[in-house]
Amino acid sequence: MPHDLPKAYDPTAIEDHWAEYWVRENLFAQPTPEQVPASEASVHPPAGQPFTILLPPPNVTGRLHMGHMLNQTEMDILTRWRRMSGRRALWLPGTDHAGIATQMMVERQLTEEGTTRQQLGREAFVERVWEWKRHYGGAILSQMKRLGASVDWQREYFTMDDNLSVAVREAFVRLHEQGLIYRGAYIVNWCPRCQTAISDLEVVYDEHKGHLWEIRYPVIGPDGKDSGEFLTVATTRPETMLGDTAVAIHPEDERYLHLHGKKLRLPLVGREIPIILDAWVSRDFGTGAVKVTPAHDPNDFELGKRHNLPNINVMDETAHINSEGGKYQGLDRYVARKRIVADLEELGLLAGVKDHTNNIGHCDRCKTVVEPRLSTQWFVKIKPLAEKAIAAVKPGPDGKKAIRFTPEQYEKTYLNWMENIYDWCISRQLWWGHRIPAWHCATCGKITVARVDPTVCSHCGSEKITQETDVLDTWFSSGLLPVSVFGWPNFNQPQTPGAPSFPRTSAERVGEHDPQPSENRADFNAFYPTSLLVTGFDILFYWVARMIMLGIWFAQDVPEADGSPRSLARSVPFKEVYIHALVRDANREKMSKTKGNVIDPIEIVKQYGTDAVRFTLASMASPGTDIAFNIARTEGYRAFANKIWNAARFLFMNVDRAAEIGITVDPSALGKMPTVADDAPLEARWIVAELYATAAKVNEALENYRYDDAANIIYQFFWGSFCDWYLEIVKLRLDFSETADKAQTKAALTTLVSVFEAALRLLSPFMPFITEEIWHALYDGNPPAKSIALTEFPPTATTPIDTEAQRAMSTIQSIIVETRALRKETGVEEKAVTPIELRIDAEVKTVIEQNLQMIERLAKASEVRIVDQITPGLPLRTKFSFDVAVIYERTIDIPAERDRLTKDIAKYEKGLASAERQLGNQGFLAKAPANIVEGLKKQESETRLLLEKARAALDALPQA
């Protein structure tokens, strides 16, 4: 049974294999829990509490980027950890149909083919998008599989699956029934390229250097002719003047008040427009007179409503001037601007042009400048939903919050937004998405909203009805995911005749997967509310907030399993939200395609291994701080993986050698927390104590989303304690000679293997690949489970830790470190062994005397002479509880030694002075807690001793 591991760790050789294995074996599938009757509860031991987590669905068009990988690494660590800790873990994956993004992608293809979606027609186009999805849509999830995400692939969903579409439709209809959906003409953000409305959130603002044009509008005299007087308005967008229906001035602006009641002649157009008074106008901006274009500016729209002004829309959906624009018709908005400015100048109506910096909104998707546009859209009256969403994050009557944010600061951001929320424009003029289930009647003009496609108008019975062409905002469907993925609404909705046959999923259409839709509430009962949402702050409002609003709104009507009403705390879509940081490049720059600093996770994974990249992200994932992804760290963690690899090789080498003389490790010692006898060797007691301490710290860190702490603690344990110290010491015990004490060797081997095996389990959530590989090798083909991921995570022990062993070991380590340093200073050759003198305090004397061989081996001492006093003249190092000296003929570097001692003395003097000052302070003695005072006193006496020793050593140095 030789364990043949290649000498160097090569992630590429193992990772693909395990990634495929995990998927193929369905290791992380979480079936719908069977409802066990109480009478049988003893037969079926109660399963762990569910740990449910939804993958923020990546866009189906997406390619995996570093942000995804961070997000998935964090979720995977937590899910694996919870699963190994006995929870019923469900991590649910899926993709988002991503309306605009996907439509754009396919439109681009069509452009290359020399056609357009309009030429194709709606139905063919949508079919074309499905086809695209079938071909390319799985890419990001394949990448995810490669990264080893421990999700339940059997439950994979797509937001346009039929069951999820049913949920979308139900949600829309219910909100409509509840009077929370309305349709109307409002100014919305319009993207002239995408030719759709977009929500406020989808507009990103950018500062641009532009101009403020001052235009003279002729005042019409009592005779109906131009009076010769002008009112000068200032505008950043002269082209919109074609749609002006008034000019507004401040009611107390004495410069212009005499003009009130008069009319102006709109230049270039000739229309007579009124001068209105409104306090909204700011007197000190521009000229103090504002042209009012209600159809092209949100403020003007409000102004227009207040003053009953007509709305004149002068642009079409592509932002070209329409027939209202007279001779400018057909011109692009910016061409029209140029032309208009030139014409005004020619007419002598351009009073001035000033430089002006203004913020311009761009479409988040395609970066086209957004046009505020008057159009008819669908909205959700959001306040009632927001109220509940606010209550969910504020302390309830029991003082607890239904939803807790980590880091806490995001709670404020969230509340601030939620408290100032505007109605949500949910209609999009796209073809790809959930089509709004509303039908317009050509006969009576009314709208029919229905769960089932109607054949006649519900108002007048007319058959002349046509479905609304708009689709819903993508976030409307993703906002429903926490309820819809668990079967809402079908389980509590009477099956409507004629409703889409269910289950029929897009996956069936596509022929990829066979998701198992829930037809009862077992899934919902077991997994809702989900435990945690891990996501980036960039979609806090888009998605997180919408899920909270919609989740509460619809889940509150779903009774508990026992029929009782559902509380707010049980209606929320998730109990915790963990907002992770942004991954930046090594220079803290945001990664972006234009900057060319994007790190492709798959590339870097190929180079360093998934485990190393995961560990990098985990070790830097301190809550609330952006991650400056530094490849040097990844190199370091690849070295760590290599270290683990080689520790395994060392282990296997010894296991094999032991087997040759009939020593084997009892498999029952593995798979749990190792134990040691009280009389076991010190290093065995110590490493087991360290393991327990490490497990406790790691569990606590993960409990608090301190991935960074957890990773560093494990790293320190494995490399620092286990490899650097324990492995070196245990070599002393691994004696395979004929004369060896077999019982001792076996005990040492057992501790070695069992601690290592436990360490693998500890590491597994962070580095699933390498631990899986080594774990399987360790069991040599007979593992107790299909995967290390299904074994138990080292728990936090309830029994006390062997602090005595820790203390003793710490002293021995200190002796060894000091001796090594001393050897170096004294110029002892690396290979040479040399006797040392050691003076030790009584209380540690026994244990150290029993473990002299550790010092001999690790400090390269040919002999350790325990003395009462170090022989004068020997180069020595002093510590509080011991002094150590090397017996060596070569002299030390006296100036360097003097230098070192002088520095030490200065440090001790400073420390001592500080301690004495505090201890001499009555206020300190009176007010500081006892343990602090005690600690300081101890420190003072120690420092005093060290200072004396250092001074003595300095005095003893030969004069240069």
Next chain:
RNA sequence: GGGCGGUUAGCUCAGUUGGUUAGAGCGCCUGCCUUACAAGCAGGAUGUCGGGGGUUCGAGUCCCUCACUGCCCACCA
């Protein structure tokens, strides 16, 4: 304009309710191919915790202020 962060070793970052002499990784310097690992081992150097003020027996940690810096929200034409 409103709000929220950040500023700690050359670099990237920890430092939990104020408490003993501020840490890690990488990098750097020195010596070692020591039979698991040179992707390694051993030793070493490095900080007026952004500036100033205050509270306190005690401040990297709390308060004020200034500077620099990042982000979010709002959008006066």
